[in-house]
Amino acid sequence: MARTILVVDDEPTLRETLVDALEADGFRVIAAADGREALTRFRAERPDLVLLDLMLPELSGIEVCRIIRAESGVPIVMLTAKDSEIDKVVGLELGADDYVTKPFSLRELSARIRALFRRAEQAVAIDGPPAVIDLGTVQADLGGHRLLRDGEVLPIKPKAFELLAFLIRHPGQVFTRDQLLEHVWGYDYGGETRTVDVHVHWLRSRIEPDPANPAFIHTVRGVGYVFRRPT
Secondary structure, eight states: OOOEEEEEOSOHHHHHHHHHHHHHTTOEEEEESSHHHHHHHHHHHOOSEEEEESSOSSSOHHHHHHHHHHHOOOOEEEEESOOOHHHHHHHHHTTOSEEEESSOOHHHHHHHHHHHHHHHHHHHOOOSSOOEEEETTEEEETTTTEEEETTEEEOOOHHHHHHHHHHHTSTTOOEEHHHHIIIIIOSOOSSOTHHHHHHHHHHHHHHOSSTTSOSSEEEETTTEEEEOOOO
């Protein structure tokens, strides 16, 4: 069965172009022209991925992203005409998995979409018995794709959990930001390493007893990040 993609953009020409291109790639596509319609279509259709413009009437893309992420772990790709770092960071902080700055190539967008689907498939295709990793005050359930505290499930962004799981599976190995982008996001972001920093910051706020002095996810100055267990 074809995967369903929800395209949300208030520019009719771009919206129609995206629908035609994605349908040509074999996807089932539904569309919305504003934030409120986007939520209605999302709840009715439960798409496998959302392409979400940042600047929308009725409800902004940021607000729509926040609401969708509270209800679902579906991959979200932000479409934005803005090139400022703050807009990208806000979208990532709210749970978007990727962003594309207009104008963009349809080939690049298609590659990012397929990379997100591959990562989602790999996240659930875990070999061997599920592992629960003790991180002190919290536990990472790698098999269940969950973060737990005293048996209670904690909210966590899907991409942040994938990053955590990848680092846990490679303890003591230092990865550059570009390597983490390739392994976790599955696509070369062309130097947008701020994406990794945002997710590491978010993870530390959830798993570290003292985020300012991390015990698990360490920064290796001038290189990247490494997961180490406290001695």
